[in-house]
Amino acid sequence: MLKRIIKNERGLTLIELLAVIVILGIIAAIAIPAIGAIMDNSKKDAHIANAKQxxxxxxxxxxxxxxxxxxxxxxxxxxxxxxxxxxKSPGKHSTKKYNKDKSKVDIVKETDEKNNVTGILYKVTLVDDDGEFVYIDGSKDVNELTRKDVKLE
Known part of the structure; x- marks a missing residue:
């Protein structure tokens, strides 16, 4: 009886193989864009961390x-x-550094109606090494930066 079971064992049919390939294709179609978004988010987080530093x-x-x-x-x-x-600027040109003359920190003192300083804002502008692309435009305090405030090349 054991010999009969071993003799009747067959490989996978063509339809079963196609089903597996289709399932793998669907998984890849879902995973690849998700991985791209994760990579973009990590680059934006790195720009924000550099701005805070x-x-x-x-x-x-x-x-x-x-x-x-x-x-x-x-x-x-x-x-x-x-x-x-x-x-260094994270991302596509990870060997390039930020432009040392155009990248800057603006210090803005907040005052009340009596001109007393109530707070200090640190607004960071990060520009690529070529001086053409602005990652963070310096419109917000560094502690309020979010991923939406960072532009990627």
Whole structure:
């Protein structure tokens, strides 16, 4: 009886193989766009993290110098030792750094009606190395940045 079962064992039919291939195709069609979106989100998150790092360097510069500067470029922060290096731009050109002259932090002091300082905003602008593409436009405080505020090439 065991010999009969082994003899009757056959391979998969063509229809079964086609069904498996179709199922794998459907899974791939769903997974590939999802992976692309995840990669874009991680690039945007990296730009936001770089902006926060640069804003922290500007905070250090203001605290150490006790000055009233309203803007710092990446070059100034790097040359003065507040940044260890110019951050690299994540994404398609991951070997390129941000433009050190056009990328900057603007410091905006919020005041009340009596002109008392109520808060300080750090608005970061990140520009690619060529100086043509703006990733973050400096319209928001660095702590309020979301993925929607970041443009990718």
């Amino acid at each position: 640069i804003a922290s360097a500007a905070r250090l510069a203001i605290a150490a110098d006790n000055n009233t500067k309203t803007s710092y470029t990446l070059k100034q922060l790097y040359d003065d030792g507040y940044l260890e290096n110019i951050p």
